Amino acid sequence: MLFIVTAINVGDRATLSITGSALTEVLGINSVTLGYMFSAFAWAYVLGQLPGGWLLDKFGSVKVYGLSLFLWSTITVAQGMIGFFSVPVAIATLFVLRFLLGLIEAPVYPANSRIVAAWFPLQERGLATVIFNSSMYMSVVLLAPAMGFIAHRYGWEHVYWFMGGLGIVVSLIWFKLVKPPTEHPMVNSAELAYLRDGGAQVDMDKPKAKGAFVPRFSDLKVLLKSPMMWSIYLGKYCDTSLQYFFLTWFPVYLVKGRGLNIMEAGAIAAIPGICGLLGALCGGAVCDYLIRKGFSLSVARKIPLVCGMTMGATLVFCNFTESMWVVTILMSLAIFGKGVVAVDWTLVSDTSPKQITGMAGGLFNMFGNLSGIFTPIVIGYIVQSTGSFSGAMYVVAAHALVGALAFLSMGRLRRLELQRATV
Template sequence: MEMDRAVSPAADDRTSRNSAVMEAGNLSERMNLNTSHARAVAPTKVRYLVLLALFFVTAINVGDRAALSITGSAIIHEFNLSPITLGYMFSVFAWAYVIGQLPGGLLLDRFGAVKVYGFSLLLWSIVTALQGMMDLLSPMLAVAALFALRFLLGLVESPVYPANSRMVTSWFPAKERGIATVIFNSSMYLSIALLAPMMGLIAHKFGWQAVYWTMGALGIGMSMVWFRFVKTPKTHPWVNAAELAHIESGTTPSKTDISKGAVKHKPSLKDLKVLLRSPMMWAIYLGKYCDTSLQYFFITWFPIYLVKYRGLNIMEAGALASIPALSGLFGALCGGAVSDALLRRGASLTLARKVPLVCGMTLGGTLLACNFTDSIPLIIAVMSLAIFGKGLVAVDWTLVSDTSPREIIGLSGGLFNMIGNLSGIITPVLIGYVITFTGSFEGAMFVVAGHAFVGALAFLLMGRVCQLTLGDKK
């Protein structure tokens, strides 16, 4: 009996260890079964719904900033503005947009794209609606208020494209980012193709003020959808384990946008040294600057060019502007598809990015041919070819994901967009001065085409595309 009592503790210990081993084995077996089950379950496709949301929100964003180009001829008449004044009104948006890029990028890195984007959408939609109330003021006050509201619009819209890039990085693996990036980027062209005729019709039938009320209401409604539906991958109830594993394959997602943990690296402006010391990045920034010159010409002066210098009415200009826009949309989709196809066939990342970028910028310069014809159909055809080239360059936002340290991708996207949109400050004003002093639009075409050819050269010479790390600043 004493022996049994003496031995029993050791026996109990062995029994306990055996039970633990069996339990561990059962747990391991259950985990393997769960993993096998997760692999057998098809991944959900929520990332494409999120991409669709990005597409529509970006289309609204571009439509809001382009509303002045559609209503510009009516505003010139009502408030007796000169082309130079209108050029500055276009430019003041870009001033604020540029100023807001780095602070917006820091907000994205610290608070995540979902929250920052949603509040930005709501605020810029309210500002857009307010622009339709300027006729309630005296002409002098109305012009001053339009300048102030355009500045505020640029400020609250500043996080949009860096947020798009960040969300694509969070929701898509590297092999799918090319086409995903150009899809949200191509929304600019669909916005012009669909919203420009709509805004032209509204302005023609109901007055220019109704354009801003309509666009503001559209954005406010979309913000409600955004806050309800758009979330991060790990917090979205519709995402299953298989899709999450697919998203995280081949990428190192940002903590703020993928998971709930604390951010180990707190981004600051000091991190910009990594980007500003890289010759590769400066070539990319110059290319982006030149690319954005074409963009601002198209969404600011092009409809006015058709009305004031080619004799069309505002509704005809809105409708005809949609044709090059559709060409740009097709170009953007082609650029992303070509880039991803080259990667799948084993081409280097550098070649896969350079082909659409260099070819696209070169085609963008063909708009210079508009100076040598008075045929409206031929002008639209030439502009369509140039905007198709501009569309190919939509793949340029993949360079942010390709080159940026993951910890500061929002800040990097902000810097990329800031330098690009310096062109938005300069190009509209420069065109206004050229028109005023020459009395024609021909010089403006030389300005825009020159930017296109310089951009092609910059992308050609940017060197090997590679990802930087924060360690590079040491």
């Protein structure tokens, strides 16, 4: 379910990138305005991370996640309605709806991390994490071509109605099937014991007794004082810059920079998407393999993170070829590396105090998604001022190399402890 719901989550974010070329004509907006539209999501997504993490720690992952899924799907449906308004109203409405989409989707990845920490022991957590994280690439493989076909055949509005309707249906299934380990009818006592012995936090969403620990935002000080965490946050920022390029400007790059139509762009984007999925599975498998072979947690995490970010920089070589097939190969290699880095979410459960994993995940995702504010806008200005995507490629590749250095400098990974008494 995490894989399916996260794929829908990423697909809903990508609706604007798929329909962006059509909307620039319908609404008469330029690349800079489109860049601000892309970033509207990230502004709210960043602002919602800490409150979203607090909600997860307070009310539990299952309830918050399910409600978020239903609400963001409703917002997606509403985006398809802007064509009924005048152009100025449509532009303002789209910006507001993208902002709301980011705010409501904010708890998703911290919730994913919490659920994996509850359901999987340490030695299985790497692969489990990249499975939900790799859904980004499955979304590109399956949903991007489908959205491209729908936009080409039926019109851009239908992309939003299709994705929003799909999410609403899945939200109903979520509330029926998803439960914490201690409440799931198919989990027996032996399985719970295995999870607990392996370090799984099975009681994470257990109702709190009176007088029990209540998370405070001040608890985040233990993370913000750690040099290890600042290296992690910088690495996540750079990693997310690559993600936002692929989710926002990549389809536009294929259409405007390489001359493809919207359906061809959706089909071509699926090829790197498959490579990203394979990279994610590879990164998780390598992590778990190294831990089973006795390597330290730090080494097991650093090898895929550093290698993956370095591979992400290969997209810069697209500036030196006119061949669409060479571009596809280079992008596939870069997204494979980006997929390998999907193990970075294991760092949250590796390092966070157990009592505030939701807020810690929110803080981690907040720093990462700051790049979602700047990257789309910077690329928009570069494209508008130069008429080319070459400068954008240099910017994204530089982020990849800085991210590799940041992950390399994390030092020894260890779980931090709260500085106040807990019950």
